[in-house]
Amino acid sequence: MEFLVELVTHADVEPYLAAVTAKSQEELLEAIRRSEEDPDAFGLFVIEADGERAGTVRFTRANRRSRIADLGGLAVHPDFRGRYVGDDAARLFQRHLLDELGYHRLQLEVYGFNERAMVHAERAGFVREGVRRKAYWRNDEWVDSVLYGLVAEDVSGEE
Numbered sequence: 001m002e003f004l005v006e007l008v009t010h011a012d013v014e015p016y017l018a019a020v021t022a023k024s025q026e027e028l029l030e031a032i033r034r035s036e037e038d039p040d041a042f043g044l045f046v047i048e049a050d051g052e053r054a055g056t057v058r059f060t061r062a063n064r065r066s067r068i069a070d071l072g073g074l075a076v077h078p079d080f081r082g083r084y085v086g087d088d089a090a091r092l093f094q095r096h097l098l099d100e101l102g103y104h105r106l107q108l109e110v111y112g113f114n115e116r117a118m119v120h121a122e123r124a125g126f127v128r129e130g131v132r133r134k135a136y137w138r139n140d141e142w143v144d145s146v147l148y149g150l151v152a153e154d155v156s157g158e159e
Contacts, residue, residue: 003053004028004046012078015139016114021073031058040101047076047089054080057093059106067104069097074117090124098152105151111136112144121148125155 007013008023022031031044040061047055055076062068071093076086097103108126110117122128126148134142 001025001028004056007056007075007077008073010078013075016111016117017075018072019136019138044073045093047085049080049083049085049088052080053077054085055089057089059093059097062107067102069101069103069106071097071106071108074120086120087123090120094125094150094155098155103152105149107147107149109145109147111138112146113139118146124150126150127154 005023005025005028008017008021008028014023022028028044031042034042035044041064042058042060044058045056046053047057056073057071057075058073059069059071062070074086074090076089094106097106106126107129108121109132110121112131118128127150129147129149132145132147135145136143
């Protein structure tokens with residue numbers, strides 16, 4: 001738990017996470033409980049690299065009938081940046097959600113100022129679908145949100 005709190009409150013991580021991201025020990029414990037209670041609808045995962053905790057990622061079911069998951073909370077500890085830990089984790093996470101949990105579409109939003117996350121999303125196979133202009137109040141200003149999507153066929157190569 002200490003790792004998660006330290007990660008999501010780290011000065012080089014927190015400004016890029018959604019303002020509503022669980023950041024206290026109590027909020028993170030609630031997210032873990034929720035993940036254990038309904039693992040097909042919500043998941044909070046720890047990313048490991050070389051046997052060490054390196055980051056976190058989560059998903060929430062957005063639509064049961066259409067099998068859509070919202071992804072978020074990708075945070076890689078600064079000590080692991082530049083080693084493509086997030087890219088590797090994203091691909092494994094995609095396979096888990098698409099193959100094991102049966103989702104058809106994965107979608108995510110990135111703050112428009114988060115260049116690193118946008119490059120990561122595209123490297124991980126997500127397609128940029130649009131921009132929500134001045135959608136969120138973050139860091140004392142209105143910021144854009146860039147929308148990304150990935151469907152099962154994008155990964156499998158099927159049409």
